[in-house]
Amino acid sequence: MFRCILACDLKGGVVVRGVRGEREKYRPIHEYSRIVTTSEPLEMIRAMKPRETYIADLDRITGAGDHLETIRSISGLTRTMVDAGISRGEDAARLRQVSGGIILGTETASLSLIEALQGRDALVSIDMRHGSMMSADPALGASPLDTVRALNALELGGIILLDVARVGSGEGIDLGLLRAAVSTSRHPVIVGGGVRDLRDLEQAGQAGAAGAIIASAVHSLTIPLDLLR
Secondary structure, three states, X not given: OOEEEEEEEEEXXXXXXXXXXXXXXXXXXXXXXXXXXXXXXXXXXXXXXXXXXXXXXXXXXXXXOOOHHHHHHHHOOOEEEEEOOXXXXXXXXXXXXXXXXEEEEOOOOOHHHHHXXXXXXXXXXXXXXXXXXXXXXXXXXXXXXXHHHHHOOOOEEEEEEEEXXXXXXXXXXXXXXXXXXXXXXXXXXXXXXXOOOHHHHHHHHHOOXXXXXXXXXXXXXXXXXXXXX
């Protein structure tokens, strides 16, 4: 079954709308959403009732704090996978206590750390900006497909292709890269960033993606909320 996963970016205690990775400009989601009138995380999740949620703890990623207790509560309402900028083993241990799955992003995690933390509850986010790698470790490879190949030897729950420059942009997904990653990876591939509408979801599925991470298109009613449920 194709997985439609709600993106939930947490910053300063509220859910914000992510746009092109420009984190300092993110605004509370209720200012944009046509579905919810609140940016309080638990209230939003209760209103939207997603089956599965991708959470980015932006404060943890930027070193401004964390939302661990909020994430614990959200994980009682929906299946969660969480990116909190893991760069050390102890970060992952804390996150595993409050979430359904951890995300090891190439922006902050080294290949050796990913190897140490691998498991069925771990996903690797191949973080990109305009198709170029955002990487903390040259050993991960110079290109997204290099990273896909490097990850094939590991036990993972999946990989995420996330181009932050496409997030909230409505530009669509990079189908060429997605097809290449699917044909190269032995893990399920989830795509994030730029999903516009039902046609994008259909094309992602036809390309072999296991799922897509979506937010703006749902909040703008371009993609029906029911697909998240």
